[in-house]
Amino acid sequence: MPQHASNTRVCRDCDGFATAAITTGTRHADGSRATLRVACPACKGTGHTTAPGALARTGR
Ligand SMILES: [Zn+2]
Numbered sequence: 001m002p003q004h005a006s007n008t009r010v011c012r013d014c015d016g017f018a019t020a021a022i023t024t025g026t027r028h029a030d031g032s033r034a035t036l037r038v039a040c041p042a043c044k045g046t047g048h049t050t051a052p053g054a055l056a057r058t059g060r
Pocket of ligand 1: 011012014043044045048
């Protein structure tokens with residue numbers, strides 16, 4: 001059973017985690033960590049599928 005709200009379609013590709021921050025190991029000049037933010041291509045970083053009919057059929 002899905003635990004998410006039925007009216008909110010969470011992206012299947014990323015399960016809602018649309019942007020993943022990847023630590024590169026390097027640091028900026030101010031000391032903060034440099035991270036790469038990779039947006040999910042399926043939902044374009046929104047974490048939700050706005051067109052479930054079009055996207056839900058991928059992976060067949
Ligand atoms: Zn996604």
